[in-house]
Amino acid sequence: MSRACEYLKREEKYIGKTIGIRFYPIVVDRAEGSKIWDVDGREYIDFSSQWAVTNIGHNNPEVIEAVKKQLDRLVFSSHTTFPNTVAIELAEKLVEITPGEFEKKAWFGLTGSDANEFIYKVMPIYSGRRRLLGFQGSYHGQTMGALSLSGHKALTRFIGFPNTVKAPYPYCYRCPFKQSYPECGLLCIEFLENNVLENAPSEDLAAIIVEPIQSDGGVIVPPPEFIPRLYEICRDREISLVVDEVKVGFGRTGRFFAVEHSNVAPDAITIAKPMASGLPLSAVVGRAEIMDAASAAHLFTSSAHPVSCAASLATIDFILRENIPEKAAKTGAYILKRLNEVYEEHPLIGDVRGRGMILGVELVKDRRSKEPATFETACLVYRAYELGLLITYVGTYSNVVEITPPLTIRMEEVDKAMEIFEKALNDVEKGLVDKEKVKKFAGW
Ligand SMILES: Cc1ncc(COP(=O)(O)O)c(C=O)c1O
Structure with a gap:
């Protein structure tokens, strides 16, 4: 059994469910800059900044x-x-x-x-x-x-x-x-x-x-x-x-x-x-x-x-x-452009929007009816986690992927994250994500 699994079993026994919303089985061990490592030593790019908290990077010196x-x-x-x-x-x-x-x-x-x-x-x-x-x-x-x-x-x-x-x-x-x-x-x-x-x-x-x-x-x-x-x-x-x-x-x-x-x-x-x-x-x-x-x-x-x-x-x-707002505007514009390119290739995406480094990708079953693709969104963030990228979802219909990276993220990390995002999306579209695993993480 992985150490994360062990910890999550203990968490289930000792911490009440009122405390959180869960999207995948991660247990965090340490972090630096835009990276997080879990208790099993797996490395992730944090495209969430822990709900938009670590704007200037984890453990900023x-x-x-x-x-x-x-x-x-x-x-x-x-x-x-x-x-x-x-x-x-x-x-x-x-x-x-x-x-x-x-x-x-x-x-x-x-x-x-x-x-x-x-x-x-x-x-x-x-x-x-x-x-x-x-x-x-x-x-x-x-x-x-x-x-x-x-x-x-x-x-x-x-x-x-x-x-x-x-x-x-x-x-x-x-x-x-x-x-x-x-x-x-x-x-x-x-x-x-x-x-x-x-x-x-x-x-x-x-x-x-x-x-x-x-x-x-x-x-x-x-x-x-x-x-x-x-x-x-x-x-x-x-x-x-x-x-x-x-x-x-x-x-x-x-x-x-x-x-x-x-x-x-x-x-x-x-x-x-x-x-x-x-x-x-x-x-x-x-x-x-x-x-x-x-x-x-x-x-x-x-x-x-x-x-x-x-x-x-x-x-x-x-x-x-460090003129961080200016940097956020530039990096955010770049991510938005990349997301719009992904939009062109993937009909599961209904809308891409945002300002600076708070970006949203709304998933729909059909671009015309705009029926929310709620479960697909849960599958996407789960698959991204499996591939080493941390994102979450938000929205009235739980179908908007939220992208809020640290504002100090390096461009090569952004490119890597976008590669993982697109691969995860492909896997969702091809039905390659284990739905039973995803169903255990209700999100919100
Ligand atoms: C806009 C906004 N206001 C208030 C809150 C509540 O903040 P906290 O969870 O730190 O109590 C949140 C949390 O997500 C938020 O997004």
Whole structure:
């Protein structure tokens, strides 16, 4: 029996299923750059960055150095009561690099969900308005407030809080209004303004929260006018606009923050995943008056952890100094071009889309009917794993392969990964994948 198998048996016995989503039987041992090795010594190219966390590569030496230094100086003080210097330095930095010329402040937590939970809790207090608006298909996190703001099927299975409403997101490949862009004139925004806001009157709407690219919803890149139009609606009605950059921030889209492509400054931004290169940390950066709206309203003992904050400062330095967003734009454009070439040869692919280094490949049984090829998608990511490439899938119909490599990946690794991707796709099309093995990994 392989060591991975052994570990997975022990995992099954001792760790509850609530913790994860599984696509294949991997157990990770170590990682470096864009590579991961499993407990049996097999090497993989990580085209997932562990759900878009390791933007500057696994075990980035500069981050490790900063963490080691911080460990020697101070492992922990509880920022709730005993503030640490590193969190203050990081807050200054985040205020400096986030869009918006107004006075801003930061809050710190541990994971993306708690940052969006902040929005759920604090925005109504700040505005004196009770309701919040999110989007169908959105993923904001697993805690009760964050899931109530979300429209992703993994979260709508819970009832959530009733003071949230959802509007359709511009999923143009499967437009809910059966329109085509740009002729539609963004009917989804009109619908939001004229219909959804009827049910959630703006006088009682505290905030709209939006992902600049809906990632777990299926790597959906909205038309360029979408965020600016949303911003106008918010500004005209004094509703706060919150942008969830938990997954797409920190250089991934070709800008430091994805919302910078839209040239608007939201009232608050939530960030997490890549901000400390894998150490647990999240933040909300927003207008000072929002951040000060309620004292001691959202505090956790180990928020603003000094070691995570040190890792985050090193991560930001690296991204800025090495022009990582620019590199992400270039490498992403190259991967998108390669994926479009694969699209030409493989009818199983219905759509290829993305921005920078968040890319989606939507699989369909038939390009005309667009019937989702859900099981084939599971087979594809499974086969890619067998061949040495780590990818996952997302989307309302679980049929969108998500490609989010480390932004520092080398071009020869990209080429190797694309070779494996195409081989895996060929094998799926030829029925060469063991379906019984795939069925054991339900994904989501
Ligand atoms: C856009 C977005 N927001 C929030 C979250 C929740 O973050 P976490 O899983 O770190 O709690 C995720 C997780 O995938 C996400 O993609």
